[in-house]
Amino acid sequence: MQWLTGLQDAGVFLQLRQGKNPGIEKLLCFNFPSGNLRYSLELSQWTALEGEFLRTQAGIIDLNTGQKVEQSEQNPSKWNIETPIHIEESQAEFKPFARLFELKFDEKIGKGIDYWEGSNKLIFSYYIYENTWKNKLRICDFDFQTLFADTLAEGEQMGYQTFQRLGDALLFIKDKCELLIYEDL
Numbered sequence: 001m002q003w004l005t006g007l008q009d010a011g012v013f014l015q016l017r018q019g020k021n022p023g024i025e026k027l028l029c030f031n032f033p034s035g036n037l038r039y040s041l042e043l044s045q046w047t048a049l050e051g052e053f054l055r056t057q058a059g060i061i062d063l064n065t066g067q068k069v070e071q072s073e074q075n076p077s078k079w080n081i082e083t084p085i086h087i088e089e090s091q092a093e094f095k096p097f098a099r100l101f102e103l104k105f106d107e108k109i110g111k112g113i114d115y116w117e118g119s120n121k122l123i124f125s126y127y128i129y130e131n132t133w134k135n136k137l138r139i140c141d142f143d144f145q146t147l148f149a150d151t152l153a154e155g156e157q158m159g160y161q162t163f164q165r166l167g168d169a170l171l172f173i174k175d176k177c178e179l180l181i182y183e184d185l
Contacts (some may be wrong), residue, residue, distance in 0.1 A: 001028065002028065005049060005063065010038055011055075012063050013027060023088055024088065027054070029066060033090045082165040084114035104144050107136075114162045123170060125152065125162035137172060139182065148182060150174070153158030 001013040004027070015026040024045065029038040046057040052063045059068045072138070087093045089111050097115070101107045102125075111127035124138045132155045139148040152162060153175050163172040170182040 004054075005052075007052060007064055010064070014043070023086060027061070027066075029063065034147070043068055044081055045086065047085070067181065077173075084116040084123065084163060085113060086114050087140070088112045097124075097126075100144075105146075116163075116165060121147065123163065123165075125172075127158075133158065136161060150180075 001015050004012045004014050006012070006047065007029075010029050010031050011022045013028045014024050015028055017023055017025045018146050022023040023176060024043055027041045027043040027046075027078075029040075030036065031038050033146055045080065046054050046056045047098045050060075052071070054063055060071060061067070062069050068098070077124050086099065097111050101109045107128050109124075109126045109128055109131065111125075114123075116123040120141065122140045122142065122144070124140070126138070128134050128136055134154040135152040137150050138146060141148055151174075152158075152172060156165075163170055165171075172180050172182070173182055
């Protein structure tokens, strides 16, 4: 499981599938301090964490109850975290990204890619094999000119969550121990 967010009286976690590049399987909420399961929901993607509401492709989930709601009552401008779209190598949508990276950046990507599109930037987190698997981060403009690139982790240091957007900043963890912030999204 991976921590997603805290509530006043509970913790919300993502349950990941097994494997080296796991996707999300479920959303779980546990009461504090008892640790009792409040709810468990099937979930494979989410797009934004808006306070105590989670925006998904299937709708908005109230994290306190686990129920779908018509709209979040939270003001997203006060508390809005966005996560990238995760595409695994086995999905058909991966092939166009693999071709793009081969043509534009001369890189052969594998395993999966995380992708986020802003108003003037594209952010990619992807895996490439260079004597070991490496997780790379690349920020581009819409012409695919690289504005920033870095290696987030390699080998056993690679984690599931590669980056998140909070307001106008990009948050990412390097080698599972260093928090880095890229501003001006």
